[in-house]
Amino acid sequence: MATLKDIARALDLSITQVSRALNDHSDVNEETRLRVKATARAMNYHPNASARKLVSGRSGMVGLVVPNNRNIGQDRLFMEVVAGLSTQFSGRGMQFVLHMMAEHEPVLPVYQKLIGKAMLDGFVLIDPLDQDPRIDFLRKTGISFVVHGRSGKSIDYPYFDIENEQLAYDLTFHLTQRGHRRIAFLNGLAGRSYVTVREQGYLRALRDGGAEVLPHLHLHGEMDDAHGLTDTIRLFSGDAPRPTAIVCGNVRLARGVYQGLEALGLSVPGDVSVVAHDDELPALRASAFFPSLTVTKSPLRDSWEPLADCLAGAIEGKPLGTLQRLGSYSFIERNSVATP
Amino acid sequence: MATLKDIARALDLSITQVSRALNDHSDVNEETRLRVKATARAMNYHPNASARKLVSGRSGMVGLVVPNNRNIGQDRLFMEVVAGLSTQFSGRGMQFVLHMMAEHEPVLPVYQKLIGKAMLDGFVLIDPLDQDPRIDFLRKTGISFVVHGRSGKSIDYPYFDIENEQLAYDLTFHLTQRGHRRIAFLNGLAGRSYVTVREQGYLRALRDGGAEVLPHLHLHGEMDDAHGLTDTIRLFSGDAPRPTAIVCGNVRLARGVYQGLEALGLSVPGDVSVVAHDDELPALRASAFFPSLTVTKSPLRDSWEPLADCLAGAIEGKPLGTLQRLGSYSFIERNSVATP
DNA sequence: CGGTTTTCCCGAAACGTTTCGGAAAACATA
DNA sequence: TATGTTTTCCGAAACGTTTCGGGAAAACCG
Incomplete structure (x- = not known):
């Protein structure tokens, strides 16, 4: 559990400079940057996510809230979603929080609470309804999110969808x-x-x-x-x-x-x-x-990568244009159609 | 996003006292405690998880690391595990982080990194092997964990298992x-x-x-x-x-x-x-x-509650004796057995 | 050589919470 | 009245990080 202070002490540098070196800021000597990174790896330093979140607002954690109203145990789709998203975010060095709600629990308070705790950078939203209240709610709070699908008339949020x-x-x-x-x-x-x-x-x-x-x-x-x-x-x-x-x-x-x-x-x-x-x-x-x-x-398995991409991009503050993606599909003619 | 400071200002109290009131400490007037709790709810205050973790070491988040070597997409068991654990922890006001590893990625560095980031309070460990290296590793780091099953000869860690x-x-x-x-x-x-x-x-x-x-x-x-x-x-x-x-x-x-x-x-x-x-x-x-x-x-679905219980207990520092549980089973005789 | 820019660095503040040590006031005891 | 005790409160420090505002030294320019 090495901290910035440990590295700074070891190299006789300030904490500031160590932080800047690790985050690839401009005003740090190339040689010191390398020294810092080397010792950071040697002491196997990992930035404390809580401290980072506290000051910079980023924790690298995203959430998926799943309404547990249908019989999840049977649902193959759900497993695809969870496994796919988790793999994608893990691969990006991000953490994936899965929150399964109790049956019939209202949704918005759950988001409210999770946002209040301020530990998540954003949400993935699946199965959108026509005029989905979650979208309006999340938009109002200002937190990043990405939708698997599209809903509503003014689509001014990140999404991945097919046509x-x-x-x-x-x-x-x-x-x-x-x-x-x-x-x-x-x-x-x-x-x-x-x-x-x-x-x-x-x-x-x-x-x-x-x-x-x-x-x-x-x-x-x-x-x-x-x-x-x-x-x-x-x-x-x-x-x-x-x-x-x-x-x-x-x-x-x-x-x-x-x-x-x-x-x-x-x-x-x-x-x-x-x-x-x-x-x-x-x-x-x-x-x-x-x-x-x-x-x-x-x-469906081609959805998780663009979804994760778009959410990560939204959190980084990329422009909306790059965060709205459409997947392609192909038409495959086989033998189940004839003239009546 | 109300903070302790906001509540303190609203009630003309110190931040300290507000914190103590919300955490049910002894040295706070019953009447102030109620006032504090009321306004906290009114301003819908939720403690900032990062700040809390930073100072108290608790974030209320636990993790499950899943080696992705087998074909997860087909695995009904996996879904049971994930849905069950997530529901249990969500119900306890805790957060459940699912980390799916890339195929053939070594396991221990993943735990190392997650522990280094210091955002998780503990882990659930499933599918233990004989002499499972993860158990030794986690024990050495001192982080809380619970095992679904038992492994090794000295079983001095929390577990839930059946006989x-x-x-x-x-x-x-x-x-x-x-x-x-x-x-x-x-x-x-x-x-x-x-x-x-x-x-x-x-x-x-x-x-x-x-x-x-x-x-x-x-x-x-x-x-x-x-x-x-x-x-x-x-x-x-x-x-x-x-x-x-x-x-x-x-x-x-x-x-x-x-x-x-x-x-x-x-x-x-x-x-x-x-x-x-x-x-x-x-x-x-x-x-x-x-x-x-x-x-x-x-x-199997009776496993998730005791598992979550034991992990939560371990994080709270309860004695080991209460954190080692055995599930029961029943013998049901039907019609598939006869004399040879 | 005087002045300006660039390069590299640092102290201090801030994020929101918990907790330690103390302290004022009220109360009880002698 | 003096002395302890309980109740209720608060200031300040700490957790580990990022970032703002500056500052010294070196490099550059004419």
Whole structure:
């Protein structure tokens, strides 16, 4: 636990100069800088994070607050997020604080408290809602943050996102081009901003492609196998006009859809075409579906690096322009689409 | 971001007295204490963690360092650990720092660095190995820590553990009492301390129960479905004497074993008896096996609270006796065991 | 050689908290 | 009234770092 004082004493320098040498300030002799750095390493000195935070306002620690309302234990996505972000920040010499809230605990007071303790430099915000109150709150406090996604009309904060509107458009429009006129969309939970945005892309493509807009074909829900299965069964029960194609919000939904169609005795793509967006979650390969699944692909694991980048940049005070990034996706045509 | 100074000024008190009032020291008037606490809440004051850490040595932050060598993305256990610990510490008003190391990065320098930065009060240590070097290292530095499990001969540190020796004994001895003489044990990865300890329990039960000790029936490996399946196939191939019963380190292994036995045309328990230890991981119910599985049960999710308790206690300087805890387990007899 | 700039360094203050040692006032004891 | 005791308070120092404002010496310029 060597301190600046120890190094200063060892080299017969002032604490000031040692600090400046280690922080690469301009007015310190090149030779002394080297001597200081050498002895710092030798005494394996690490700057005391608390002292540093106290005076400079930076601690190198960032936080993720996770509302624990859903069954986290089952959630593969959550693990991806946590493992990805933690690895990224650890690799940058930063610390990653994971705060899991109690169920039904209000969110904003938690941020309030964490900010009050003044130990975090910033936050990562995931799963933004339409008009997310967290964003307004954090913006008001002035603390740095980065959003995984976008929400609200004035987007004047750092984010990393993919073009959800466009990929929903691409998937849907592809189906209209193959002649489909009744296209269902199994979307995510209503209220999530990416869900709303995808809906817009879906509707735009329906109009552009000359397909029917049928509200009963647009469904919201958890994006897992079970909902894919049950939604499919429902779409093909009852009297309402049935779809000839289904757009799935992710590959898990698509797996459920395949099961549902098989149970109904319908074939893919003979009776029903299916497309999906592929986050490339582990152990779930769209190419291994039978028939293999046509998707827009954008690996979720490519999110963590830009997210960490943007947050680190925001903390360093970089201009907003460099802190708003869009990930790319690719359209991969396989064998799950045919003409109706 | 109210500070002690703000409160002091508002109440015309000294900073000292405000601090003492908030920390429930003895020499402060009951009435002033209440006034102070009221205004503190009103100004929603939160003590600055860095300043506190700097002077008192406590920051209320603890860390978990995770070696990222295995495929974390797939690991359900990891998620349980992280979600459980984070929830526990958050609930105690403490902060949980998750540090995921790069693959093949040496561990001890990471601890060294984190301790050097002096922002953490302690560590949770999981998956201890026999003679785990991390334990020796942390002990030498003097920082608080708690181990999930036990390792080494002189166990003079806080831990939470279950009686792995005894439960392996119970499972194995149960089979000997039903007349089994050749009992296989699908254990975990060699080198883990709980694996070694379970082996001892298994061997002790074989001797006590008068069964044969056949080294080729004791197998090590990752404790998942795949290994349960492949190990089972191997146990019943070749010329070596075949087991009439199998002890599984967890329920995932047991599921693989059931699949393997079915593939071999062997029935449970008619041809082979199977028992396991049940960590009660979500979405894997031993009672839903067919035939339902006889187990020793000890929910893993019951570990996080005592672990957090013990670490918090260690940081507060409580005596070691209260910081070494053993979880209980129960033996649940179902339908997967018969006489050979 | 006088004046100006550059180079390299340092003391002291500040961040917000806890805690040590003392001290004034009120109260009890003799 | 003098002496101790308890109650309630406060000033000042300390934790380890960064940074502001200066300052001495060396280098440069005409």
